Amino acid sequence: MIHKILPVGVLGCNCSVLGDETTREAIVIDPGDDVSGIVEILRQHGLTAKTIVITHAHIDHIGGAAKLRALTGAPVYMHEADKMLSDQLAVQAAWLGMEAPENPGIDTPAREGDVIRAGSIAANVLHTPGHTQGSISLYIPLESKVIAGDTLFAGSVGRTDLPGGDSATLARSIRSKLYALPEDTVVVPGHGGLTSIGEEKRHNPFVRGV
Numbered sequence: 645m646i647h648k649i650l651p652v653g654v655l656g657c658n659c660s661v662l663g664d665e666t667t668r669e670a671i672v673i674d675p676g677d678d679v680s681g682i683v684e685i686l687r688q689h690g691l692t693a694k695t696i697v698i699t700h701a702h703i704d705h706i707g708g709a710a711k712l713r714a715l716t717g718a719p720v721y722m723h724e725a726d727k728m729l730s731d732q733l734a735v736q737a738a739w740l741g742m743e744a745p746e747n748p749g750i751d752t753p754a755r756e757g758d759v760i761r762a763g764s765i766a767a768n769v770l771h772t773p774g775h776t777q778g779s780i781s782l783y784i785p786l787e788s789k790v791i792a793g794d795t796l797f798a799g800s801v802g803r804t805d806l807p808g809g810d811s812a813t814l815a816r817s818i819r820s821k822l823y824a825l826p827e828d829t830v831v832v833p834g835h836g837g838l839t840s841i842g843e844e845k846r847h848n849p850f851v852r853g854v
């Protein structure tokens with residue numbers, strides 16, 4: 645599997661491009677901004693975007709989705725519990741002092757247990773609310789990777805003081821969905837460096853798993 649991680653936008657959201665080496669089909673996760681950089685990665689690797697996945701509707705993760713869909717034709721996949729947040733992109737943009745991007749809406753609603761495919765890539769959808777009500781994580785068993793959005797970070801967890809956030813729900817999602825994955829699973833967080841499930845279970849100061 646091709647996996648390129650591109651930090652996009654002023655908040656440095658980790659946008660992931662997953663590509664199948666044979667079929668050249670791709671999944672783009674969290675195109676928050678810098679759509680031209682994302683399109684360039686697709687072009688360089690000869691990839692065609694099949695699905696645009698939004699882990700949650702904060703502007704740094706969803707901001708470039710409408711533009712990327714216009715350029716690639718790929719549908720936007722997101723959980724409906726975050727629709728309220730994407731309907732408030734103008735408010736989110738005002739917080740950051742930036743121009744409001746177009747709201748992409750939802751083409752395909754995300755559901756726990758869905759499997760998103762691109763060629764031989766299979767990403768299992770985990771509903772992991774807490775940072776926002778509609779937050780999802782993508783687990784790719786064959787690669788031992790989980791794309792965690794802003795649910796879990798290296799040594800930290802997502803903030804829960806924004807609208808829709810809830811700390812008890814976040815801790816439950818992390819313990820029941822993410823810490824349940826094999827310990828050697830690499831965690832690709834929404835911001836910052838990579839970590840592993842085992843490392844966070846033992847050392848995360850906010851949500852301990854053991």
Ligand SMILES: [Zn+2]
Nearest residue numbers: 700702775794
């Ligand atoms: Zn967020």
Ligand SMILES: [Zn+2]
Nearest residue numbers: 657704794834
């Ligand atoms: Zn974020």
